[in-house]
Amino acid sequence: MSSIVVLLVEDESMVLIDVEHSLVDAGFEVVSATKGAEAIRAFNDDPERIEALVTDIRLGEGPTGWEVARHTRSVNPNLPVIYVSGDGADEWPSLGVPNSIMITKPFVMPQIINGLSNLLNEGGPTSS
Amino acid sequence: MSSIVVLLVEDESMVLIDVEHSLVDAGFEVVSATKGAEAIRAFNDDPERIEALVTDIRLGEGPTGWEVARHTRSVNPNLPVIYVSGDGADEWPSLGVPNSIMITKPFVMPQIINGLSNLLNEGGPTSS
Amino acid sequence: MSSIVVLLVEDESMVLIDVEHSLVDAGFEVVSATKGAEAIRAFNDDPERIEALVTDIRLGEGPTGWEVARHTRSVNPNLPVIYVSGDGADEWPSLGVPNSIMITKPFVMPQIINGLSNLLNEGGPTSS
Amino acid sequence: MSSIVVLLVEDESMVLIDVEHSLVDAGFEVVSATKGAEAIRAFNDDPERIEALVTDIRLGEGPTGWEVARHTRSVNPNLPVIYVSGDGADEWPSLGVPNSIMITKPFVMPQIINGLSNLLNEGGPTSS
Amino acid sequence: MSSIVVLLVEDESMVLIDVEHSLVDAGFEVVSATKGAEAIRAFNDDPERIEALVTDIRLGEGPTGWEVARHTRSVNPNLPVIYVSGDGADEWPSLGVPNSIMITKPFVMPQIINGLSNLLNEGGPTSS
Amino acid sequence: MSSIVVLLVEDESMVLIDVEHSLVDAGFEVVSATKGAEAIRAFNDDPERIEALVTDIRLGEGPTGWEVARHTRSVNPNLPVIYVSGDGADEWPSLGVPNSIMITKPFVMPQIINGLSNLLNEGGPTSS
Numbered sequence: 227m228s229s230i231v232v233l234l235v236e237d238e239s240m241v242l243i244d245v246e247h248s249l250v251d252a253g254f255e256v257v258s259a260t261k262g263a264e265a266i267r268a269f270n271d272d273p274e275r276i277e278a279l280v281t282d283i284r285l286g287e288g289p290t291g292w293e294v295a296r297h298t299r300s301v302n303p304n305l306p307v308i309y310v311s312g313d314g315a316d317e318w319p320s321l322g323v324p325n326s327i328m329i330t331k332p333f334v335m336p337q338i339i340n341g342l343s344n345l346l347n348e349g350g351p352t353s354s
Numbered sequence: 355m356s357s358i359v360v361l362l363v364e365d366e367s368m369v370l371i372d373v374e375h376s377l378v379d380a381g382f383e384v385v386s387a388t389k390g391a392e393a394i395r396a397f398n399d400d401p402e403r404i405e406a407l408v409t410d411i412r413l414g415e416g417p418t419g420w421e422v423a424r425h426t427r428s429v430n431p432n433l434p435v436i437y438v439s440g441d442g443a444d445e446w447p448s449l450g451v452p453n454s455i456m457i458t459k460p461f462v463m464p465q466i467i468n469g470l471s472n473l474l475n476e477g478g479p480t481s482s
Numbered sequence: 483m484s485s486i487v488v489l490l491v492e493d494e495s496m497v498l499i500d501v502e503h504s505l506v507d508a509g510f511e512v513v514s515a516t517k518g519a520e521a522i523r524a525f526n527d528d529p530e531r532i533e534a535l536v537t538d539i540r541l542g543e544g545p546t547g548w549e550v551a552r553h554t555r556s557v558n559p560n561l562p563v564i565y566v567s568g569d570g571a572d573e574w575p576s577l578g579v580p581n582s583i584m585i586t587k588p589f590v591m592p593q594i595i596n597g598l599s600n601l602l603n604e605g606g607p608t609s610s
Numbered sequence: 611m612s613s614i615v616v617l618l619v620e621d622e623s624m625v626l627i628d629v630e631h632s633l634v635d636a637g638f639e640v641v642s643a644t645k646g647a648e649a650i651r652a653f654n655d656d657p658e659r660i661e662a663l664v665t666d667i668r669l670g671e672g673p674t675g676w677e678v679a680r681h682t683r684s685v686n687p688n689l690p691v692i693y694v695s696g697d698g699a700d701e702w703p704s705l706g707v708p709n710s711i712m713i714t715k716p717f718v719m720p721q722i723i724n725g726l727s728n729l730l731n732e733g734g735p736t737s738s
Numbered sequence: 739m740s741s742i743v744v745l746l747v748e749d750e751s752m753v754l755i756d757v758e759h760s761l762v763d764a765g766f767e768v769v770s771a772t773k774g775a776e777a778i779r780a781f782n783d784d785p786e787r788i789e790a791l792v793t794d795i796r797l798g799e800g801p802t803g804w805e806v807a808r809h810t811r812s813v814n815p816n817l818p819v820i821y822v823s824g825d826g827a828d829e830w831p832s833l834g835v836p837n838s839i840m841i842t843k844p845f846v847m848p849q850i851i852n853g854l855s856n857l858l859n860e861g862g863p864t865s866s
Numbered sequence: 867m868s869s870i871v872v873l874l875v876e877d878e879s880m881v882l883i884d885v886e887h888s889l890v891d892a893g894f895e896v897v898s899a900t901k902g903a904e905a906i907r908a909f910n911d912d913p914e915r916i917e918a919l920v921t922d923i924r925l926g927e928g929p930t931g932w933e934v935a936r937h938t939r940s941v942n943p944n945l946p947v948i949y950v951s952g953d954g955a956d957e958w959p960s961l962g963v964p965n966s967i968m969i970t971k972p973f974v975m976p977q978i979i980n981g982l983s984n985l986l987n988e989g990g991p992t993s994s
Contacts, residue, residue, distance in 0.1 A: 228844045253846030299448035318428035324450045334893030340983035343852035356716045381718030401567035447574045468599035471724035555832035576811035580834045590637035596727035683960035704939035708962045740972045765974030855980035
């Protein structure tokens, strides 16, 4: 059985590796990027392949996580979006996209797996 | 008893008058604006006075409804936001703010009153 | 401004008139039917025109409200559906469609107006 | 058609009259009380008759709105409960009951009508 | 401590084994069936024992997953129901039951575990 | 990365150990107590450290789980609260706090992990 592909964007390599490991463990396939521009490029390469986005907010130079989410949602309006950040939570009400989840650091991995599951289960025909 | 003040932004005067009338009828107090810049000015004059935003998307020159919402939410992260539009619904998943409602034209007035009531009832301590 | 068309199905003429009056008062346009077969015919005549269904369960001979809802949803998977009934509520968990609302008699008109508003506001791009 | 009976508890007579008027206008039948003890007595007289509770928090001497809600819910676990108050909202997270709505003053009447409709539509078999 | 019994219905034996393994791993007890008629028989043997249903849609000859869900819900109106399918998602809005979840293949196991947890946590007294 | 601290209150030591093990496995840090008074003391020692409460209802002598939840919520109104109990579910609608989850025994561990994740993901800026 093929799997569900998550685009994971995180500039701290330790966190990236941890989250990637947890996602793979849960059965997801992961495309990872450490910069916003790299994430957008990876998405544009094959937009239909990416079925969910998990992104940090601060990504060094270039597009922020807010911008990555906005770009991917402009192509796929139903894309599940999860923001993970230590300090961007205050801006989520004004810069986040609708139907997204904001997870603040520190967090535990089940929050991401659970958030993705909730958003995916509601996708396609929405769960009632 | 004082009332709840809604900032209403709409550049079609016929729709503005209709919606304003319905809001006043429902007991709300209305501050209205026909342009984005005017709306932002009205909000900045006294941000604590405005308790909800109902905004059209296309507002002629200047800031769009997306930008008005983002500005007001950056000051008041809990502000209830309702977008009303004939043609902006497709952009809502990428340009809207979290916890907002998108109402597409044509609509009936109870959709706005009901949307505001839902968002207000969940504000402060959130309804369970 | 054109309005939102509700297909209203009810075999008790007194209730039909009351609900129709309330819907029109709220700004909706109403197509009414007193039998299931008549409702399905009215829907099939122009499926795109009907934007919501409010239906009683027991409709004398012919299709029940459960069947009317299932038929209309098979054509328009996003159609808002409200069942109104004195005695069908027990069967709703097994015979109702997902994302529908069950209103039991006696009821007050705002329950229908509010239910329709909630379902319509969540349609198209879903409210967050 | 018989109606839905709401127990309304409010010690400010001006507010009581306003809310009662709005509820009756919306089609509800109202049993009103100005004290907590009176409200509990009215409920105990015929618990099955009362189908929803709208209560202020501060009620002078005797039981508060928190206590009225807890008593009525201990008899009818599915009773829709709405608290309306100018200053009790801070205590709602620790003293309110589950699945209740907190409305803070100032409010508009549609918030109460809408809140009741939402809770009633979800009652019996829950709306999906 | 005794556990929660899930009725699992799936005609592809590879998927059946995978899902069963994941459910057992998560602490559930599993009653499995590969045909709709077998599932209904297993349920009827002891309806109170089954606390949740996870069912594929296409089940070869005999009752489909839609019919299995409708039968079990007619006996237990609160039964959590999850549909898992590669091609039945389009029919869910017209053939599914209220308060059910539709998971489309490909999926990851946490979607099922998470879906069951959400539905079970809301059962009995509903989570707020 | 530091973790999320859960206050776990359970007077059956076998259950306490099982749940604690599952929480630690999921990445949480656990402060455990076997009595209500002990739980309240542990919370009061450093209220900001505790980020969620998982509590049994019956705790032998002293405060019940209902009272522990009410105390912790009076200090931290946004604290995620999960009740786990074999026999307290009937009282949840009158004695529970808003936005809490009731899990009845028997349960599986993912119900707790999933419940915590849902409540934490909605905390801070609420997920849309």
